[in-house]
Amino acid sequence: MAEVTAEGLMEEFQLTLVNDEESVTFRPITTSDISRPGMEMAGYFTYYPAKRIQLLGKTEMSFYEQLSTEDQQDRMKRLCTYDTPAIILSRGIDVPEALKEAANEVGVPVFSTQISTTRLSSKLTIFLESKLAPMTALHGVLIDIYGIGVLITGSSGVGKSETALDLVRRGHRLVADDSVEIRQEQDGVLVGKAPELIRHLLEIRGLGIINVMTLFGAGSVRNEKRIGLGIDLEAWDQKKQYDRLGLDEDYLQILDTDLPKLTVPVRPGRNLAVIIEVAAMNFRLKRMGINAAEQFSERLTSVIEESDHDND
Known part of the structure; x- marks a missing residue:
């Protein structure tokens, strides 16, 4: 099984790294499953799949913008863990400062792309299934x-x-x-x-x-x-x-x-x-x-x- 990291994804899909490059740690990606953390944005982290790539689209970010500043910071800190391989924002959505700060603290790479959320999720899954297959x-x-x-x-x-x-x-x-x-x-x-x-x-x-x-x-x-x-x-x-x-x-x-x-x-x-x-x-x-x-x-x-x- 080949090892895949977020750095490989960045090159394959021409993703733009938006947080501090010196603080980023490119951790191994161990699963082809992609997570869209909608429940987590609402504050439910009991079954948070931290080892998956986290994909944020319009739905997640529009809900995030309605939260208070304190809740926004809390969600981003809990979203970024030492196990999280990468967080990707689709459709060219602006990356919140709270996400950059939380990601820099634990070294999670945050990427931005113009690709639509559904299409990006499909392309990522196909790519990872191929690379991570036995x-x-x-x-x-x-x-x-x-x-x-x-x-x-x-x-x-x-x-x-x-x-x-x-x-x-x-x-x-x-x-x-x-x-x-x-x-x-x-x-x-x-x-x-x-x-x-x-x-x-x-x-x-x-x-x-x-x-x-x-x-x-x-x-x-x-x-x-x-x-x-x-x-x-x-x-x-x-x-x-x-x-x-x-x-x-x-x-x-x-x-x-x-x-x-x-x-x-x-x-x-x-x-x-x-x-x-x-x-x-x-x-x-x-x-x-x-x-x-x-x-x-x-x-x-x-x-x-x-x-x-x-x-x-």
């Missing part, structure tokens, strides 16, 4: 095949990168080779990308490092992709029984998410790029409710039942 890294290749993010795994030397090169030549897009950084977003969504150092690069044994975007154009790469299917390449084992119908369901657990997985045996003569391409298309069909394996199983059952009925 992350891991896997050895493998991530390819966008017909809109499906396919994560190709397998032991070193099994042919992952060579297969990826063949897929790129067939018009699909490379996301990451060798190392895939994966973050888990809400509802078990897995999103993969390449580390900055090896973005758009592909390692082919015998050739070395090649730049896919330079060789095949900007349409051959993308920076990140939601992962929908995992394919594990393994050396062909004569003693192992492989699924021949496609009825078996297997999963690869990444963080807290179960990713659908297929195991594809590798041996000379098999066109892995075509097999993986068809696997992605078949996966799309399954999501649309068309399952060839189940249809075959139903036909087979029907034929057997008819045969038994004729024998009777």
Whole structure:
């Protein structure tokens, strides 16, 4: 999980720091939840979520202006705690002196922006959920095949990168080779990308490092992709029984998410790029409710039942 501070928000959203820069402490932001302290402005701080970013809009500040000077100072002092990562005022609202003074005492950064309150809240939440999402890294290749993010795994030397090169030549897009950084977003969504150092690069044994975007154009790469299917390449084992119908369901657990997985045996003569391409298309069909394996199983059952009925 990456560490996010108010300083990062200031750069990302071009926020203006309005209180004393020397007194500010840029504390880590630990949650993507945003608080609009309406109840707190009324004096109710029993369940005040101090560790959230506090967003003040027209509603909160119009109520604040109706308070007495003593109550205004009290609300701002209680709003600014040593746990509060930042306070942001939207729509270019003037920052009260009471807020500046209270924030300077405990080092809370106070920002101002012209962005509307609702839009800013949405943008902040999306940004923080992305940055604070649980992350891991896997050895493998991530390819966008017909809109499906396919994560190709397998032991070193099994042919992952060579297969990826063949897929790129067939018009699909490379996301990451060798190392895939994966973050888990809400509802078990897995999103993969390449580390900055090896973005758009592909390692082919015998050739070395090649730049896919330079060789095949900007349409051959993308920076990140939601992962929908995992394919594990393994050396062909004569003693192992492989699924021949496609009825078996297997999963690869990444963080807290179960990713659908297929195991594809590798041996000379098999066109892995075509097999993986068809696997992605078949996966799309399954999501649309068309399952060839189940249809075959139903036909087979029907034929057997008819045969038994004729024998009777």
